[in-house]
Amino acid sequence: MKQKTDVLQGTLALMVLKTLDVLGPLHGYGIARRIEQISGDLLAVNQGTLYPVLLRLELEGAIASEWGASENNRRARFYRLTREGRKQLQVERKDWEQTAAIIGRFFEVKTEDLS
Amino acid sequence: MKSLRRFLNRLFNSAARRAQEERLREEIAEHLALQTEENLRAGLSAVEARRQAMLKFGGVEAMKQDYRAERGLLFIENLLGDLRNAVRSISRMPGLAAVIILSLAIGIGVNTTILSWIQLILLEPLPGVPGASNFLLVEPHTDTGGYPGASWLEYRALQTQLLALRDVVASEMVPFNVGEKGQTERTHGQLVSGNYFSALGLKPAIGRFIRPEEAERPGTEPVIVISYDYWQARFRGAPGVVGQKLPVNERELIVIGVAPKEFQGTMLPLKFELWVPATMAPALLGGTRDLEDRSIRAFSLIGMLRSDATREEAQTEFSTAMAQLARDYPEANAGVGGEIISFWKAPRGPQRMLIGGLAVLQGVMLLLLFAVCGNTANLMLARGSTRQHEMAVRVALGAGRWRIVSLVLSENMLLALLGAGLGVAMAVWGTTALRVAPLIGAFPIQFQTKVDGLTLAFAILLGVACGLIFSAAPAVHLARLDPQDALRGSSNTPPRSRARKVLMGVEVGLAMVVLIAAALFLQSFRSARQIDPRFKPEGVLLASYDLSGRNPDEKSEREFAARLLARLRSLPDVEAAAIATNVPLDLHGIPARPFTVQGRVRTEPGQDRAITNTVTPGYFKVMGIPLLEGNDFAGIEDKAAPAQAIVNEEFVRRYLNGAEAVGRRIQTRAGSFAIIGVARKAVYNAFDEPAQPAVYFSYRDLPAMQGEIHLRTSSNEAALTSEARAALRDVDPMLPLYDVRTFSQHIERNLYLRRIPARMFVVLGPLLLGLAAIGIYAVVSYAVARRTKEIGLRLAFGATSRRVVLQIIRENLSVIIWGTAIGWVLALVICVRAITKGVVDVLVFIGVPAILLSVATLACWIPARRASRIDPMAALRRE
Numbered sequence: 004m005k006q007k008t009d010v011l012q013g014t015l016a017l018m019v020l021k022t023l024d025v026l027g028p029l030h031g032y033g034i035a036r037r038i039e040q041i042s043g044d045l046l047a048v049n050q051g052t053l054y055p056v057l058l059r060l061e062l063e064g065a066i067a068s069e070w071g072a073s074e075n076n077r078r079a080r081f082y083r084l085t086r087e088g089r090k091q092l093q094v095e096r097k098d099w100e101q102t103a104a105i106i107g108r109f110f111e112v113k114t115e116d117l118s
Numbered sequence: 119m120k121s122l123r124r125f126l127n128r129l130f131n132s133a134a135r136r137a138q139e140e141r142l143r144e145e146i147a148e149h150l151a152l153q154t155e156e157n158l159r160a161g162l163s164a165v166e167a168r169r170q171a172m173l174k175f176g177g178v179e180a181m182k183q184d185y186r187a188e189r190g191l192l193f194i195e196n197l198l199g200d201l202r203n204a205v206r207s208i209s210r211m212p213g214l215a216a217v218i219i220l221s222l223a224i225g226i227g228v229n230t231t232i233l234s235w236i237q238l239i240l241l242e243p244l245p246g247v248p249g250a251s252n253f254l255l256v257e258p259h260t261d262t263g264g265y266p267g268a269s270w271l272e273y274r275a276l277q278t279q280l281l282a283l284r285d286v287v288a289s290e291m292v293p294f295n296v297g298e299k300g301q302t303e304r305t306h307g308q309l310v311s312g313n314y315f316s317a318l319g320l321k322p323a324i325g326r327f328i329r330p331e332e333a334e335r336p337g338t339e340p341v342i343v344i345s346y347d348y349w350q351a352r353f354r355g356a357p358g359v360v361g362q363k364l365p366v367n368e369r370e371l372i373v374i375g376v377a378p379k380e381f382q383g384t385m386l387p388l389k390f391e392l393w394v395p396a397t398m399a400p401a402l403l404g405g406t407r408d409l410e411d412r413s414i415r416a417f418s419l420i421g422m423l424r425s426d427a428t429r430e431e432a433q434t435e436f437s438t439a440m441a442q443l444a445r446d447y448p449e450a451n452a453g454v455g456g457e458i459i460s461f462w463k464a465p466r467g468p469q470r471m472l473i474g475g476l477a478v479l480q481g482v483m484l485l486l487l488f489a490v491c492g493n494t495a496n497l498m499l500a501r502g503s504t505r506q507h508e509m510a511v512r513v514a515l516g517a518g519r520w521r522i523v524s525l526v527l528s529e530n531m532l533l534a535l536l537g538a539g540l541g542v543a544m545a546v547w548g549t550t551a552l553r554v555a556p557l558i559g560a561f562p563i564q565f566q567t568k569v570d571g572l573t574l575a576f577a578i579l580l581g582v583a584c585g586l587i588f589s590a591a592p593a594v595h596l597a598r599l600d601p602q603d604a605l606r607g608s609s610n611t612p613p614r615s616r617a618r619k620v621l622m623g624v625e626v627g628l629a630m631v632v633l634i635a636a637a638l639f640l641q642s643f644r645s646a647r648q649i650d651p652r653f654k655p656e657g658v659l660l661a662s663y664d665l666s667g668r669n670p671d672e673k674s675e676r677e678f679a680a681r682l683l684a685r686l687r688s689l690p691d692v693e694a695a696a697i698a699t700n701v702p703l704d705l706h707g708i709p710a711r712p713f714t715v716q717g718r719v720r721t722e723p724g725q726d727r728a729i730t731n732t733v734t735p736g737y738f739k740v741m742g743i744p745l746l747e748g749n750d751f752a753g754i755e756d757k758a759a760p761a762q763a764i765v766n767e768e769f770v771r772r773y774l775n776g777a778e779a780v781g782r783r784i785q786t787r788a789g790s791f792a793i794i795g796v797a798r799k800a801v802y803n804a805f806d807e808p809a810q811p812a813v814y815f816s817y818r819d820l821p822a823m824q825g826e827i828h829l830r831t832s833s834n835e836a837a838l839t840s841e842a843r844a845a846l847r848d849v850d851p852m853l854p855l856y857d858v859r860t861f862s863q864h865i866e867r868n869l870y871l872r873r874i875p876a877r878m879f880v881v882l883g884p885l886l887l888g889l890a891a892i893g894i895y896a897v898v899s900y901a902v903a904r905r906t907k908e909i910g911l912r913l914a915f916g917a918t919s920r921r922v923v924l925q926i927i928r929e930n931l932s933v934i935i936w937g938t939a940i941g942w943v944l945a946l947v948i949c950v951r952a953i954t955k956g957v958v959d960v961l962v963f964i965g966v967p968a969i970l971l972s973v974a975t976l977a978c979w980i981p982a983r984r985a986s987r988i989d990p991m992a993a994l995r996r997e
Contacts, residue, residue, distance in 0.1 A: 031145055032152040049176030050153075054145065055184040075155070079148045080141070 015056050017099065018042065020084065020092040023066060028083040030073055031057060057082060065091045142185055150175060180516050196521070200528035207529055214501065215533060218494050221889050222537025222584055225487035227544030228878060230577045232480045234549050234567045239386070239469050239476070243461035245566040246380030247318050249422070254429070254458050256286055256419035256436060257465060261453040265465040267415040269450070270396065270408055272443060273311065276419065279439040282432035283421030285317035289384050290416045292403070293664050294366050294392060295854055300847065304664065304856040305348070306562055307366075307392030308383055309399050309408075309417075315343070315377075317422065318384070323349070325360035325375030333395035336409055341395065342371040346379040348391040366392070367402045367667040368852060382564055384420055386461070386469065389564040404669025412450035433458045479875055486632045486886060487580065488587075492625035493893040495588035498530060499618050500900040502592035509596045519597045526596055530589040531582070538581025545569050545577065591617050618897050622930075623937035629890040630941025630970060631948075636879035636886075637962040638949065642806060643869075643876040652800040653702065654742030655861035658828055659835040660701060661842050662857040665823040675821035678849070680754045682827070683734060685845045691833050696737035697817060697825040700730075702802050703865050713813065715793075716782040718773050728769055729802050729812040730786075732820045738764075738797060740830040748780045748795025751816040761819045763791035768799045769811035784813065788820055827855075835860045887970065891977040898930050899981035909985050910993025919986035926982035927975065934974045938967055 015038075022037045023029060029037070034057075035050045060066045065088035073079035084092070150171050157167035175181075208215045244250035256276065257265045268276070273288040280286055288311040295302040312333030320327065323346055332339040342364055344352075353359040363370040371394065383390030396417070399408045408416050423432060433456075440456040462469045502509075509522055517525075549567040569577075595617065663682075665675060679697050686695040700708045712725035720726055735751045738744070746767060752759035763784050770779045782793050802810050831838055839858050846855045859867070902909070909922055942963070950958060 030148065030152075032149045035149070049181070050149070050174055051146070051176040051178060051181035052184070054142065054181060058185055073148065073152065075152075077148060077151065078144065080145050 015053070016060055017092075017095055019053070019056060019060060019082075020065060020088055020095070023082060023084040024089065024092055028071070028081045030071070030079040030081050032073075032079075034082065060088070063091075064088070142182065146175070146178065177516070183516060196524065197528070200525055201532065203525060204529040204532040208532060211501065214497060217889075217892060218497065218533050219537045219540060221490045221885070222487075222494065222534060222581070223540035223544060224882070224885060225483070225490040226538050226541030226577050226580045226584070227548065228882065229480065229483045229487055229580060230541060230545035230569065230573050231548035231567075232476055232483055233576050234545065234569055234573045235565070236473065236476050236480065237570075237572060238565060238567050239462050239473055241572075242566075243386050243469075244318070244384055245382055245386070246378050247320065247384075249319070251461075252422045253420050253461065254283070254423060254432070255461060255464055256280070256283070256421050257457050257459055258415065258440065259455050259457040261455070265457075266454070268417045268419050269412045269415050270417060271410070271412050272415075272451070273417055273419055275443060276436070276439055277311075279442075280421060280432065280435050282424055282427035282435050284424050285313050286419050286421040287311050287314045287317045287384070288396060288417040288419050289314065290396065290399070290408070290418070291383075291385060291388065291390070292394075293666060294402070295368075295664075295667050295852065296364065296366050296392070297854075298365060300851045302852055302854045304854045305391050306388070307342075307394060308385075308390050309396040309402075310393050311396055314393070320378055320381060322375040323378050324357055325373070327375050328393065328395050333397045336397045336400055339395055340369065340371045340398065340401070341374045342366065343375045343377055343393040344373055345377050345381065345383075345389075345391045349376045366394070369402060371398075380566055382566065385418065386464075387563045387565050389562045391562075403667060406669050412447055429458060475875075479878075482632055482635045483882075485628055486882060487584065489625050489628035489632060489886060490889060491584045491587045492621050492628060493889045494533075494584070495591045496618055496621045496625065496893045497896050498526075498588055498592045499595060499621070500896045502526070502596055506596070510600075522597045523593045526593040527585070527589045530592075531585040534581045534585030534588075535578070537584070538577050541581070542569060542574060542577045545573065591621065618900070619930075619933045622894060622897050623933045623940075625893055626890055626934050626937035626970070626974065627941035627944070629886050630938050630967065631945045632886055633883055633966050633970060634942070634945040634949070634962060636883040637966050638959060639879050640876055640883075641959055641962055643873070645806065649801070649805040651702070651805065651865075652743070652798060655865060657832065657835050658740060658830050658861040659838045659842065660857070660859050660861055660864055661827045661829075661839075661846075661855050663825050663827065663846060663853055663855055665853070668823075670823060672821045675823060676754055676818065679734060679817060679821065679825060682825075682846065682849050683736075683754070685849055686827065686829060686842065689829075689838070689841050689845065691831045691838060691841070692829050693832055694736050694739045694830045696734045696740045696828045698731055698733040698737055698828060699817075699822045699824065699826065700732075701826050701828075701864060702800065703804070703868050707803050711786060711813075713784055713786045715773055715784045717777065726773060727811075728765075728773075729810050730815065731812070732815045732817050732822060734817040737814070737828065740828045741800070742830075743800055744798050746796045746798055748793075750795070752818060754818045756818065759818075761789055761791045762794045762816045764795040764797055764814040765793055766797045766799045766810075766812040766814075768809040769813060770796055772811050786813075788815070791815065791819070887973055890970070891973050894930070894934065894974050894977035895981060898926065898978050899984070901930070902926060902981050902985040906985070906988060906993045910988060910990040913986070913988070914990035914994065919983075922986040923979065923982045926985065927978045930978045931971075931975060934971070934978075938970060938974075942967055 018038050018041075019034055022034050026033075026037060031053060035053050038053075039050075057066070057068075061068055061082075064085060066082050067085050068080050068082045070078055071081040150168075153171035153174060154167045157170050158164065160167075162170060172178075238245075241251045244253060247253070256268070258268050258272070259265055268288065270288070273286070277286050289308040290310075292307055292309055294305050294307050296305045297303050310328065310333070312328060312330035315322075315327035316330070322343070325343075327343055328339075328341060332341060344359070344364070349355060349359060353362075359373050360375060362373050364373055365371075377393070382388070383393075394402065397409065399406055406414075408414050421432075423429060436456040436458055440451070440454060444451040444454060459465070462473050464470065512522060512525075546569045549569055665678060668674075670678070683695055683697060686692055702708065708729050708731060710727040711730045712727050714720075714726065718726070733751070735753055738750060745764070748764070751762050751764070765779055765784070770776060774782070779793050779796050784791050784793055797812075797814065799809050799812070801807065802812060827842065829835070829838055829842060842858065843855050846853060912922060913919065946958070946963065
């Protein structure tokens, strides 16, 4: 149970970084919408979980935030990627691709390959 | 780096908490607004759009919790929050909290006090000396099992041969007569080797210490170091004391320095005031041969183990050295080996006896504390149950199990630590009380107990342990709570009172053990006073004199005693007067000496021993001990009569099988004596001792330097004091009369060490009983409260209230009886095995359970009766 949330949290952070990388500064709702659009129903249940992740990323210095005006001219908090965040994204992307490749290779291995 | 930055940010965030909360709130609101608009655009109704948005967002509180966890140092924040909560909830139950804190404080305080005593004996045997626990006693040890001390020449040899020990130091305790003619005061001091102060690592308060070269050649350096207390008392702490002259044993010594504040010499618990180079012995003690004669073993040796040496090495070196000395000087050293001994096992002094007693006491008191914990756990459990609703709300709102546990824990920890704090305060008071307790006997005694880092840590540790122990049950109970059940708010949940009942049983059992221990202790203490000592202490005044400063010979000792007695007997109020070397029931005990008696052949190995006392004629009259056969001793100045002895009836029974004793000869190391009489047996060392064989010798045959004057009067014995002083002054104006006390005071004083724990138990026994009663009361009234409906139902169906009461009492009492029985058996086993060795005090073993059970029954009865009085209709309607 717990492990699954951990994985989710980790991937969520990566998704947030990538979203901000592609779309530029966005508010929380915008990020949630974007991730929802791309990931299907992964975040459909608890959009709220996004906010602790945003806070953590901000504390780590990967993103920064400031107040701005939303589409309907209300005050909203806008998040943007920092230089450090961009670096982190690159590193994590590489890590992720590596991990994915390794896992992928494991799934491809068939019994006869080992004999 | 990343985690450090995060930590610092968090720290900052913890501070800026409110602003952050506000920001999150605003973000959530904005998020929901945007989502709602989106949903409206998708064609949902306003209400439905809002509802869907919130559903999609998920649990706001849980998210906020996560957010907070991310944002700040949750642990510290929670702790502070818990602490606030704990303070609030404790202040809501002042009565209960007071009971808990006070009982814990007493338990912890008593334990801490006892530990400080143990610490004093084990770890700090030399107050004021840094690293005193590294010092060891270097004791010559005879084949016959005695520890005679070391001679000066022996010490000088050992000093160079014991390489495993850093600096061996020698000291001899000496009573000095300090002051001008006619107003001398007896003051205790030590004759010390030149390295004494440097080896102990002491720094003088002012002035300097004795230098090694000042203890090389006999009689050349008339210098003296005084104790801090003596400096304060006699010189009012004046710095000009250094260089002043102090008349000691009719010689003038120059004060060169003052010892540091806490230093009281090297023979715990004796307190010394003066230190003089050992080489001054012949000058101060009338030409004594202490420094030349190998058979005068007057010195005690101690040494600090080198950091790179082991105790075994020191022991081997010591044995080798002593064997060499035995070869070189057979007449003085044959049959004398050596033993390296820890301070607390010292062959002289009360350490060994104390440490055993203290260990037992500490054990009992830890049990007491354990019982207090059990009681507290029960109270908290009962209280916790009334808080089920509160906890259920917390769980329902998303508090994790650990949050609940930590909530309960912090509350209990706060209680426990408050108790520990108060306990430390009590321990400080207790140790100071013992410290200032005046124990002016023949020897001045001081115990410098104190609460320091170690005892403080012990108290806090006890507090934390207690907190954990009595938190465990309620915490587990509350954390396992099913919020749904609890929130439904009914008492439908099956009463989970097993834990409480078990705890109640355990607590009562522990209380039983402690109460029996307390009762046994008090009983032995009380009976000690009630036992007939078989002599008459009423109307007897005791006082001491000491001629050791004069180094007198036997003739002058005899003459002195004769003159003094003649003078005392001429006093109008004195009915009888005598001098003896020992007083019964003395803290230090009367020596037992080996002997052989005509007509007895010992078959088993070892030697026959009997208590010995040397007395003048008239002693038996003063003491009120009748002579069963024969006559009193010949007069002191009678030169014709042969050496005489009087034995007691136990001596005759044990060693002569009741045969005629008068006329036989008895042989000791001091010579051969003719038995001329048999005295009735009496009490010698302790009220409850088994009958002891004793031999009295005549002062005429074995005169001594020290004497205990015994005066019997028909009027008030205390009023004789000034007359006795005047009498001694008439005989010798330079000699102080010291340790003047009535025989009753003498006895009281020597019961002192037993009186401290006895008083402790007088307070703790009833307290524990009260606590047990409160504990039982709490459990029963809680159980009854939960069963209101059931009881109402039964009453409605026609059960009499008597029956209800009886049933409730029976249910609870069965648990209590189990606990009591187990505790009783435990106490019995411990008592028979370890303490009284087979003798069982029936009164205690029946009386204590009877009292405990009746108190327990009462504690059950009160809530049961209240329950049986409820109106059945009201009880049933309440649900």
